[in-house]
Amino acid sequence: MKMLLKGLVLFTLVFASPAAAHDPVKVVASFSILGDMVEQVTGDLADVTTIVGPDADAHVYQPSASDAIAVTKADVIFVNGLGFETWSDALIENSGTDASVFVATEGVDPLLVEGEVDPHAWNALTNGYIYVQNIADSMAAADPAHADTYQANAAAYIEELRAVHENAISEFSALPENGRTVVTAHDAFGYLADAYGLNFLAPVGIDTEAEPSASDLASLIDYLNETGAGALFVENITSPALVEQIASETGLEIGGRLFSDALSERGGPATSYIAMFEHNLGEIIAALQPSS
Ligand code: ZN
Numbered sequence: 001m002k003m004l005l006k007g008l009v010l011f012t013l014v015f016a017s018p019a020a021a022h023d024p025v026k027v028v029a030s031f032s033i034l035g036d037m038v039e040q041v042t043g044d045l046a047d048v049t050t051i052v053g054p055d056a057d058a059h060v061y062q063p064s065a066s067d068a069i070a071v072t073k074a075d076v077i078f079v080n081g082l083g084f085e086t087w088s089d090a091l092i093e094n095s096g097t098d099a100s101v102f103v104a105t106e107g108v109d110p111l112l113v114e115g116e117v118d119p120h121a122w123n124a125l126t127n128g129y130i131y132v133q134n135i136a137d138s139m140a141a142a143d144p145a146h147a148d149t150y151q152a153n154a155a156a157y158i159e160e161l162r163a164v165h166e167n168a169i170s171e172f173s174a175l176p177e178n179g180r181t182v183v184t185a186h187d188a189f190g191y192l193a194d195a196y197g198l199n200f201l202a203p204v205g206i207d208t209e210a211e212p213s214a215s216d217l218a219s220l221i222d223y224l225n226e227t228g229a230g231a232l233f234v235e236n237i238t239s240p241a242l243v244e245q246i247a248s249e250t251g252l253e254i255g256g257r258l259f260s261d262a263l264s265e266r267g268g269p270a271t272s273y274i275a276m277f278e279h280n281l282g283e284i285i286a287a288l289q290p291s292s
Contacts, residue, residue, distance in 0.1 A: 032263040074099040084119035102138040124191035125165040172196040188260035231255040231287030255287035
C-alpha cells in the first residue's frame with residue numbers, strides 16, 4: 001500500500017511539471033484602474049504589476065527603480081495613452097525591454113477640453129468596453145494559446161460593465177435637468193458627464209499639474225453662489241484644500257469623495273474598476289437627489 005502511494009505521488013509530480021512550466025505572462029499596467037481591468041481579463045494566466053498604485057496621481061508620477069525592473073522583465077505592457085502617462089515613454093525606452101506595448105484607449109473617441117485631449121476615457125463605462133476588448137485582443141496576440149480564455153473573460157466582464165451602465169442611465173434620467181452640476185478638484189469626469197448628461201466643473205483642468213488662477217477660482221465661486229451646485233466632491237488623488245475653500249466660500253456642503261484616476265487602497269470603497277464606478281455613481285446620484 002505504502003509503495004503504491006509513493007508511486008502515485010511520483011507519477012503526479014512527473015506529469016504535473018509540464019503544466020507548471022506554463023508560466024504566467026508577465027504584464028505591467030501603468031495605473032491601478034487599468035491594472036484591475038487587465039486582471040479581470042487575464043485571471044491567473046498573468047502576473048500583473050501596476051506602476052501607479054491606489055490613491056496615487058499618475059499625471060505627476062515619477063517612476064522608481066523597481067518600476068524600471070518590472071518593465072524590463074515584462075512580456076506585455078499596457079498604458080492608457082491619450083497623454084495620460086507623461087513618464088511612460090521614457091521609462092519603457094530606457095528600460096530596453098522586449099515587451100509588447102499596447103495602448104488601452106486605441107479606438108476611443110477622445111474628448112477635447114480647451115483644445116487638449118482629455119485622457120480620462122475610463123470614466124465612461126462605454127469606453128471601458130473598448131479598454132477591455134483591447135486588452136483581450138492584445139493578450140490573445142501575445143499569448144495565442146489562451147486566446148479563447150481571454151476573449152471569454154472579456155465578454156463576461158463587458159456584460160458586467162454594461163449592467164452598471166444601464167442601471168446608471170435609468171437613475172440619472174430620473175434627476176431634474178437643472179440639478180446636475182457637480183464640482184470636483186480636477187477635470188477628470190468629462191466622459192462621465194457626457195455619458196449621463198451631467199455638468200462637471202473643476203478649478204483645475206484635465207492635468208493635476210496646473211494651478212488654478214485666482215480669477216478662475218473666483219469666477220467659479222461666483223458662478224456657484226449665483227446658481228448653486230448639486231454636489232461638491234473631493235477626490236482621492238488630489239488635495240482637498242481647493243474644494244474645501246470652495247465649500248467655505250459658497251456655503252455648499254462637500255458631498256463625499258470620488259475616485260477619479262486611481263482605485264482605493266485595499267479595504268476602501270473602490271478596489272476595482274466596477275466598485276469604483278458603483279461608488280462614484282452612488283455618491284453622485286445621492287448628492288443630486290432633489291430634497292423633498
Ligand atoms: Zn486626472
